Amino acid sequence: MPNERLARFVLLPELKLTATNPDGIGYTAFHAEKTSEMEVCPKCATPSTSIYDSRIVIVKDAPIRGKVVKLYIRKRRFRCRTCKRPFTEPVSGISKGRRFTQRYRAHLLWACEKFVDLKSVKKHLDCSYGFIYKALYEQLELSRKKNAYPWPRSIGIDEHKFKSAKKDSRTEFVSFIIDHKNRKAFEVVKGRTVEELEASLYKISGRENVRWVTMDLSDPYRRFARRNFPNAEIVADKFHVARMLNPILNKRRKEITGDKRINPIRKLLLMSSHRLTYFTKQTIYQWLNSYPDIRELYEWKEGLLRFYRIRGYERARRTLILMTDRMSQSKLPEIQTLRRTLLSWFNEILCYFKTMLTNARVEGYNNKAKLIRKRAYGYRSFQNYRLRLLNACA
Ligand SMILES: [Zn+2]
Incomplete structure (x- = not known):
């Protein structure tokens, strides 16, 4: 029977197929039950063969051909002689008290990674947003806890x-x-x-x-x-420090050229000059010669970039002292601010030359x-x- 072959593929290992509901395209509903003679009480581990009653539970399973499968499982309750209470038989692949299979949940987590938005996950798995959030974040928290470790070096x-x-x-x-x-x-x-x-x-x-x-x-x-x-x-x-003068340079330049992004000098001023050709540099300096304040800002910006090309802690330290000393002569308030920042972060800036981090x-x-x-x-x-x-x- 083709149904049985399908059932072996679809169902969980312990279950036996009893009926299928065709839905026009294929099968999305399977009726099944466990056939074990005996079950063990989960509380006291006493085996029992005495069936108390049974009822149908509907359990969602991972989709086949894009459709969520529903398992109608007849679950039996057994009498426990020791506890004097009935217990429901467990089905492997379904966690206790859940209305979905473990592979349904796994499929949902996979879909969360795969799909662009939760709306498609919701549609594909035929469940609520609340359910997705819960499953997803439970899983993430679990793997987070598993991988947690103390502060690193x-x-x-x-x-x-x-x-x-x-x-x-x-x-x-x-x-x-x-x-x-x-x-x-x-x-x-x-x-x-x-x-x-x-x-x-x-x-x-x-x-x-x-x-x-x-x-x-x-x-x-x-x-x-x-x-x-x-x-x-x-x-x-390093990148943060080296770029500190860029916004100021830009602001001063705008006061002259206006806020035209296409103005070629805009980009040129912010680029590191040691990558530029001789002629480009000439163009920049020709422009800068008319604006001494901007020229000074530009030279300090280049100074910071040169500073970061230094190798070795001692040489960097000497250069930084020299730079901040020379900055004290500047009449530009922006340079005085920069100098205060550099002095306040003196050791931290130099630390880069020890670690290269x-x-x-x-x-x-x-x-x-x-x-x-x-x-x-x-x-x-x-x-x-x-x-x-x-x-x-x-
Ligand atoms: Zn018991």
Whole structure:
């Protein structure tokens, strides 16, 4: 009988097919029952052969040809002599008390990875959003717990936007911590203040393991690292420092050329000049000669880029001292601000030359986070977003 062959493929190992319901295209409903002579009481492990009663339960199973299969299982209750109470027979492949098979749930998790949005998952698996969320995040939490480990040796921390401001709410930020060595997301925390970070992270053990923390020039993150990682040195992110003058340079340039993005000088000013040809450089300096303030900003910007091409901690240290000394002569308020920042982050900036660590990976993951948010998985809750992100960057 073809039905029986199909049933062997469709049904769970212990079940015997009793009937099928055709639905016009194929079979999506199977009636089945267990045929065992004896079952064992789950409470006291006493075997029983005495059937008390039975009833039909409907259990969802993984889809066949795009259609969810329904199993109508006659489940028997047996008498237990010891407990003096009936117990329901278990069916392998279906967890106790559940109305779906284990492979249905596995299929759902697969679909969540595979499908672009939850609406298609919902349609494909014929279930509610609530059910999908529950299954998905239970699973993510489980694998998260299984893979949790103490603070690693070298971490990076950065922030990104979680929810944009709406009429009745402010913009929400999350802090993202990554493990440099294992190249994965370590933790995601709501907020970006020292208090918020400490409240969420105090449970993780091994703070003394941390030797290096990379970050942008963020005072809260620096305070957090100093307070919580007694053996750590902070590394200021090279790209962040090297780009510090770009917005100012752009602003000053706009005052002259207007906000025309096509203006060729816009790009040229921001590019590192050591990659430019002699003639391009000439063009830049010809333009800059009419604007001494911008010329000075430009030269300091180039100075920062040159600084990061230095190899060796000692040479970098001497150069940074020299640079900040010369900056004190400048009449530009922007350069005085820059100088104060460089002095305030002096050791952290130099730490790069010892470790060569940057925050580039965190920023890469931040872009990944943006994609995840775009996939419209409806992050109503931060916890769901956190799990999703940690698993995507594992
Ligand atoms: Zn019992």
